[in-house]
Amino acid sequence: MDLNGVSLIAGVPSSGGKRTFTSIAAATGAILPPLYYCAEPEDVDRAAAKAAEVFPVFSRLPAMRRAELLRSVAVNLSRQAAAIVERANAETALSSARLHGELSRTCNQLLIFAHLLEEGSWVQARIDTADPMRKPTPKPDIRSLLRPIGPVVILGAGNFPLAFSLAGGDTASALAAGCPVIFKAHPAHPGTSELVAQILYQSITEVGLPPGIFSLLYDDSHSVARAAIQHPAIRGVAFTGSCEAGLAVAQLAADRLEPIPVFAQMAAPNPVFILPGALQHRSMQIVEAIAQSITLSVGQYCTKPSIVFLPEGPDAETLASGLARIIAAVPAAPMTSPTVAEQYRRHVSRRLSALGVGRLTGEWKDLPDAPSWVFPAVLRTDAEHFLHQYQLHDEIFGPATLLVTYRDDPQVVQLAESIGGQLAVGIFGTPEDFSRHIDLMGILEQRAGRLVFNGTPTRVELCNAMAHGGPFPATNVDRFSAVGSTAIYRFVRPVTFQDASQAQLPDELKDENPLGILRVLNGAITGAAVHSR
C-alpha cells in the first residue's frame, strides 16, 4: 500500500495544496515520509457537494447495503492489520499489542453496527393506526422512524489512531445511520489514516456504493475543519478531544445560519472514590488497579482517572506509598506526539505549583532526547486544598494522578459535589460503605455517564448498554454515547408520516412489516404486521 500524502475527495486524490506538514515518529522525532498536503477550500467544497449529492440515494438504500459495507471494511482492515499497525506504531509510538487490540476493537465496532442494521429494529418504528370513527375528529394514521440527518463532519482523535479515527466508531455509526462522512484526519497519524482510507474505498468499490459517501481531508491547522463545519451542506459534527477545542467546534456550529448539532466528547478527570471499608480491606487490589489504569497506553485514555479520593489515615499512607513505589518503577515512555507530551508536563507542573500539592514519585530526569517521552507521576494533596483550587479539578492527559485525602463522610460528599460532569467515575466500596453513602451515590449519578463499582473507569466495553458520555464538560450534550451500538442515535432524527399510503412509506413502516423488525404498534412492542380494521 503506497502513501501519497493528499486528501481523498469521494475517492479521488486531491491535486495537493499550498501548505504541507509531515508525520513525525513519536518515539524518535524522525520525519516519516511522505509529505502531507493540507486540503484547500475547493477540496472542502467538493467533498461537501459530493456528500450532499449522494445523500438522498445513500440514505434510501436498504439498510442491508450499509451493513454489507461495514462488514467488508472489517474484513479488509483485518487483512491489512500488519501494515496498519506498523505505520500506526511508527507514528504514535503506541505498542503493537495495543494497536492490534485497537484494530480488533475497530472491526468489532463496524460489526456491531452491521448487526444493528441487519436486525433492523434500531430505527424505533412507531405506528399508531387510524380510527376514522373517532369523535369529535377522526384519528389519522401516524407512523414514525429514525432517519439520517445528512452529511456529517468527523474530526479524528489523537489518542486512538484507529478506533476513534478514520474507520472508527464515529465513522462507522454515521455511515450505519446513512450519513455521508467528511473525515478530517488528526495530524499526528496521517499515514495511518491514509492506509485505512484506502481500505474503506476498496470496500466501497467492492460493495458498489457511491464513493461520495466518504472524503478524507488533511490539515495541521484549524482552517479545514472550520470550513467543513461551516459548509451549508453539513448537518452534524462528531469530535473527540480537548474541552477547549470541543467548545470551539460547538461555537462554530451554533454560529451558522442554520445551526447544526455537535457531539463533542471532551475532557474528564474521571475520579476514583475510595470508601473507608474498601481502603481497609482491599488496599492492595486497589493500588494495582489504579497503577494499571494510570499507565496503560501512557495514560492516554479519555477515561484515565486524574484524581483519586481516599480517606485520610494510616491506610491512606500505605496506599499512597505503595502506589508511588509501583509508579516510580515505571520507565519513561513516548506519548503519541510532542504536543501532548508537552501539555502533560505543563499540566503536572501546574498542579505542583498549586498550594499544598506534593509529588510522591521522584523528579523527572534522564529522559530520552525525543520530546514525546514522559515519566509517570503520583501527586498528592488534601480535600481543603483541592476544594479551594479549581485548577486541581481538571483532567491530566497522560500517566499521572492526584491523590486527595478526605477527613470524613461529609467531606467526601462535598468533594463529589465540587466535581464537574464526568465520562465515568470509579467507586471502591464494601456493601457497608455503599449503604452508608447513599447520598454520595446519588450525587455521583448526577455527575457521570458511567458508575464503575470496585473498578477503575479506564476500559470502555463495546456493547449495547454502554453510555460513554456524561454531563458537561465531559461532553457538550449529555444524552448520547460515543461508544457502543447507541452511538448511532447521534446521527438520526425522527420523521413522522401521517396518512401516507403504503407506497409512500419506507419499508420499516409498511403494514406487512417486510423487514420483520420490532415496532411499537398502538403502544405495544411487536414484530406483527398491521391488520387493517
Added chain:
Amino acid sequence: MDLNGVSLIAGVPSSGGKRTFTSIAAATGAILPPLYYCAEPEDVDRAAAKAAEVFPVFSRLPAMRRAELLRSVAVNLSRQAAAIVERANAETALSSARLHGELSRTCNQLLIFAHLLEEGSWVQARIDTADPMRKPTPKPDIRSLLRPIGPVVILGAGNFPLAFSLAGGDTASALAAGCPVIFKAHPAHPGTSELVAQILYQSITEVGLPPGIFSLLYDDSHSVARAAIQHPAIRGVAFTGSCEAGLAVAQLAADRLEPIPVFAQMAAPNPVFILPGALQHRSMQIVEAIAQSITLSVGQYCTKPSIVFLPEGPDAETLASGLARIIAAVPAAPMTSPTVAEQYRRHVSRRLSALGVGRLTGEWKDLPDAPSWVFPAVLRTDAEHFLHQYQLHDEIFGPATLLVTYRDDPQVVQLAESIGGQLAVGIFGTPEDFSRHIDLMGILEQRAGRLVFNGTPTRVELCNAMAHGGPFPATNVDRFSAVGSTAIYRFVRPVTFQDASQAQLPDELKDENPLGILRVLNGAITGAAVHSR
C-alpha cells in the same frame, strides 16, 4: 377558587414584589383582577433551591408515584373544567369549545405519561452480562437506563393556555421523567395558570409528594426567565414560542458556566404543497381543508400553514378565488393578546410591501375597538417573487396564508429546496403525483419533522408515533418531540452501571426484573429475568 396574583414557590405564596402587571381580556381589552406581582430574584433562588433539594428524593421514588400524581392532576383538572375554561376564555378569547377540547387534550397528555410510567419500559433498560472468562480481558457487567437530568425551567406558551402551559405536555413529561419543574407563566393568561397551579398542588398534596417539585413564577418581562435559566441548579429548559425568543433562551443556556440543553419549539410556516393531479381532481376538498386550517382558533397554531404552493393555471385560479371567497366571509375575531394581533398585522403588511405580492381578500375595516381583533387574509405571489424575497418564507402567526404559484416540476423542487426546517409539511397529491415527485418527497423529508399526506399540518395527534419537532428553525434541536409520549426523552440521559451489585442497581436493572419491563438483554428485547451463568 380564589386568585391571589402571586408566584407560588414550592406551593408557598410569594410575598409579592415591586413590579406588577394585569391580565387583559383579549376580546374586550378590559382588565381582569387580580393584580399580578412579578417574581423577585429571591423567588427564583428559592424555587431553584427547593427543586434541587427534592430532586434526589423525587427522582428515586418508584415511577408509580409519579404516575399517581399525573393521574390525580388529570382527574382534578377535569373536575374544575368549568372554572378553568371560564377564566381561560376571558383571558385569551379562545372559544369555550376549543378550550374544553384543549383541557381534555391536557388530561390525555397527563394520562399518556402516567401509562408510560406504569408500563415502565420507556427507560430503555439495557443489560450486557459479564463474562469473567473472556480473553484477553474479562467482560464486565454493564447495565444502563435513562435517568432524569435534574430541575428544569419551562416557559409557558401564549397560544395554548392549557396544553402547552402550566400542566401541559412539557410539565407532564418533565415530572414524569422525575425532573422538578420551575414554570414561568405566560403573561397573557396568568389567572388560568394560577387556577391550574392550585389543582397541581392539590394533587401533589393528595399523593403525598414534596411541593418543591413545582414552582410557578410570574413576570411580564424577560428578567425572571433569564434568572431561572442562568441558575446553577437548573439542568434544562423547554420553550414554545417565537424563533427570536427561542434563540435568546438557547444563547442564555449556552453562555452558562455549565451549558444546559434547551428544547425550543419555534416558528415554522408549515407549507402545503399541492401537486398537479390533486389540484385537478380534488380542488374543492383542498380549499376546504386549507380554509379550516388557516382560521381554526384564529390561526394561532404552530402548525398553521403560512404558505401554499400550487401549480399555475386555470385550476389554481379557481382554487385561489374559491379560498378567497370562503376567507373573505369569515368575520373578524380576537387573537389571544393585543401583542400577537399587532404582530399579525405587521406580518401581513410586511408581505404586502414585498414585490409581486397581492391580497385576494378585501381591505380590513370595521374592526371592533379592542386591539386583539383581526381579519383573516389570503395573499398571493408566484415562485419567482417567493424565491427572491426571503421575508416571504417566514411564518405568519395568525389567520393568513400566502399562495405561491409554480410553473413546473423543476420549480416546485426549487421551492422545496428554498424552505427552512418545518414542524410539518402537507402534500396533496394523487398516486401518480407522488410517483412523479420522488425527488421532491426526499427533499421534504429532510426539511420536516412530519409529512402529512393529503391533509394540512394543523392537527397534532397525541400518540406514540408523533414527532412534533423538525430541523432548524422549526426547533433548535431536531431530534426531540414536544408532543406525544416520546416528549419525555427530552428530560433524561443514559446512566451506565458497571459491575454493580444487585443492591446498587435501580429496580429497572435488577436481575429478577421486578418491574416486569421489556429490556435489551445481551442484544435481544425481552421481559425475562437475568439468570446468572
